[in-house]
Amino acid sequence: MSSRTPWRARAGTALLAVLAGIGAFAVPGPALADSPSESRQTVTYHGYRVEVPADWQVVDLAENPRACLRFDRPAVYLGEPADQNDCPSGVVGRTAGIVVQPITARSAGQATAATARTQRGKATAPSAASSNDTIQIAVEDAGVLVTAAHTPQTESLVRGVLASADLTRGAERTALPSAAQRSDVAPLAAAGPQPGSYLGKGFDACTAPSQAAMNAWQASSPYSAVGVYISGSFRGCAQPNLTASWVTAQTNNGWRLFPIDVGRQAPCTSYSLKISTDPATAKSQGVTAAAGAITAASNLGIPAGSAIYSDIEAYNSTASCKAAVMSYLSGWTERLHSSGYLSGLYSSAASGIQDAAGEYNNSAYTRVDHLFYAWWNGAADTNTGSYVPSTYWSNHQRIHQYAGEVTESYGGYSITIDRDYLDVGNGTVPPPSCTGANFNFTAYNTVQNGSSGDQVKAAQCLLKAAGFDPGTPDGAFGPATTTAARNFQTSKGLGADGVVGAKTWTALLSSGSTPTIQNGSTGEAVTRLQRALTAALGRTVAIDGAFGPGTTQAARDYQSSRGLGADGIVGPATWSALQSGK
Numbered sequence: 001m002s003s004r005t006p007w008r009a010r011a012g013t014a015l016l017a018v019l020a021g022i023g024a025f026a027v028p029g030p031a032l033a034d035s036p037s038e039s040r041q042t043v044t045y046h047g048y049r050v051e052v053p054a055d056w057q058v059v060d061l062a063e064n065p066r067a068c069l070r071f072d073r074p075a076v077y078l079g080e081p082a083d084q085n086d087c088p089s090g091v092v093g094r095t096a097g098i099v100v101q102p103i104t105a106r107s108a109g110q111a112t113a114a115t116a117r118t119q120r121g122k123a124t125a126p127s128a129a130s131s132n133d134t135i136q137i138a139v140e141d142a143g144v145l146v147t148a149a150h151t152p153q154t155e156s157l158v159r160g161v162l163a164s165a166d167l168t169r170g171a172e173r174t175a176l177p178s179a180a181q182r183s184d185v186a187p188l189a190a191a192g193p194q195p196g197s198y199l200g201k202g203f204d205a206c207t208a209p210s211q212a213a214m215n216a217w218q219a220s221s222p223y224s225a226v227g228v229y230i231s232g233s234f235r236g237c238a239q240p241n242l243t244a245s246w247v248t249a250q251t252n253n254g255w256r257l258f259p260i261d262v263g264r265q266a267p268c269t270s271y272s273l274k275i276s277t278d279p280a281t282a283k284s285q286g287v288t289a290a291a292g293a294i295t296a297a298s299n300l301g302i303p304a305g306s307a308i309y310s311d312i313e314a315y316n317s318t319a320s321c322k323a324a325v326m327s328y329l330s331g332w333t334e335r336l337h338s339s340g341y342l343s344g345l346y347s348s349a350a351s352g353i354q355d356a357a358g359e360y361n362n363s364a365y366t367r368v369d370h371l372f373y374a375w376w377n378g379a380a381d382t383n384t385g386s387y388v389p390s391t392y393w394s395n396h397q398r399i400h401q402y403a404g405e406v407t408e409s410y411g412g413y414s415i416t417i418d419r420d421y422l423d424v425g426n427g428t429v430p431p432p433s434c435t436g437a438n439f440n441f442t443a444y445n446t447v448q449n450g451s452s453g454d455q456v457k458a459a460q461c462l463l464k465a466a467g468f469d470p471g472t473p474d475g476a477f478g479p480a481t482t483t484a485a486r487n488f489q490t491s492k493g494l495g496a497d498g499v500v501g502a503k504t505w506t507a508l509l510s511s512g513s514t515p516t517i518q519n520g521s522t523g524e525a526v527t528r529l530q531r532a533l534t535a536a537l538g539r540t541v542a543i544d545g546a547f548g549p550g551t552t553q554a555a556r557d558y559q560s561s562r563g564l565g566a567d568g569i570v571g572p573a574t575w576s577a578l579q580s581g582k
Helices: 155-163 211-220 244-252 279-300 319-338 349-358 454-465 479-491 502-510 524-537 549-561 572-579
Strands: 040-045 048-053 057-060 075-078 097-102 134-139 144-149 198-205 225-231 256-262 307-311 342-348 370-374 397-410 413-424
Touching: 040 075, 048 097, 048 155, 134 155, 144 155, 198 256, 198 397, 211 244, 211 397, 211 413, 225 279, 225 307, 225 413, 244 256, 244 279, 256 279, 256 413, 279 307, 279 319, 307 319, 307 370, 319 342, 319 349, 342 349, 349 370, 370 413, 454 479, 454 502, 479 502, 502 524, 502 572, 524 549, 524 572, 549 572
Parallel strands: 057 075, 075 097, 198 225, 225 256, 256 307, 307 342, 342 370, 370 397
Antiparallel strands: 040 048, 097 144, 134 144, 198 413, 397 413
């Protein structure tokens, strides 16, 4: 039995689309400004100039357009990648790296509303958000799209590189076109849930193949399904082809897609991004991963009803490691269900899959809907041997990766793939529930009749927990939610307008027990406090369940502004003010 080395990739939202990496090693390092000048090199492309560490590889894609954009070693890639890339099957690890490519119709398809745009004359956006350990900036005055991959350990180094940027006289402006300005944008809609109902062969590869390759393989290969890596901060290859247009084109042509997220790995491995050994934290991490996967799927037009597979590579299981993985998958599954998606697990048959089978009937964990298992026995079937009883996941819920790291060629296009055999069905997604709902936001926006999304669902769940039933927590703010909000507001002496704004959010988020907590406290009450302070103060308070200096200052600021003793200790008076929506 063998499971592939974790090079898997796909950045599915456009922001994630150019690169990301997975693997065992991270290279921590100081911010670039801390490095002596002799340890740096200057790199210029299209008038965009940055300083990078001297030991980073610089790859000119004009000279080597089929180079594999990989981040298991620090590198800068300059230029536009080819439609097909020569990626090996064993890309392992993420360190740090940057892609600088021209703004074209093709590269514009990789951007989203989350892509930072620099102000005129500015070459950097050091405060740009990182999503799945990826930062993307459109430097329009140089006509380039810059995408930077990092790990938690190397983020400061990467931000230092971005902050070093300036423009030369050779810079020429090209604006990043919006979707409305582009003629190549296909509708954001796959041809139904993916992979849907399908029995037959498929494959997965490090990068989504070009349209020409997909057409050639459709005409002459035995495959009709393809695995695509849509999200996760631990992916290994760049994804210049995978856009909403690509998804629409393939599914319209009859291909079935099985979307994959590559995120945290088992704690009993040497990977740099691990699941926590604390089950509650592990479950929360699974929720967070699923939320990112849902966003990626939505941006790619992969609809609710689709299955998304969490890639957890092979590990040597222990009791604590198994509990962590199963807790993570519970959060993953519950969050996917809350948005109408099915959940899947990819792993080695001898580790993650066997562990999931061992807990199949354990109500302490929420069971995944589909299995995608690596067992390289060469048999194109969905038999699981001794790893999983034949009665488990037996209702068209299996994908077997039966051979790996093989190169095949059809119609003149060679791709290194893993071979898969699918027996999958549409399945039925459980109705939305509050289990696994996300309550942690950097800001709590006003929501009201007609609003939709995760914050609406959070408000619905909080109203329900407070005893004011808004109906099914489906993320759609309708009349029932308005009535529940009004009744809650009346109970708190707030203006009963049915609109969930700052005061109502504060009262909802702080509901519950009122223990005295202060610097050094941890736990659920601290989490509730941090959420409520974020809403009440109108600024982001880190929500991590740990009462540290930041929470202390936020508590003091709240107490001072509400006429309370500003000691940073949250006792009955502070809780009372919060729960009254003050």
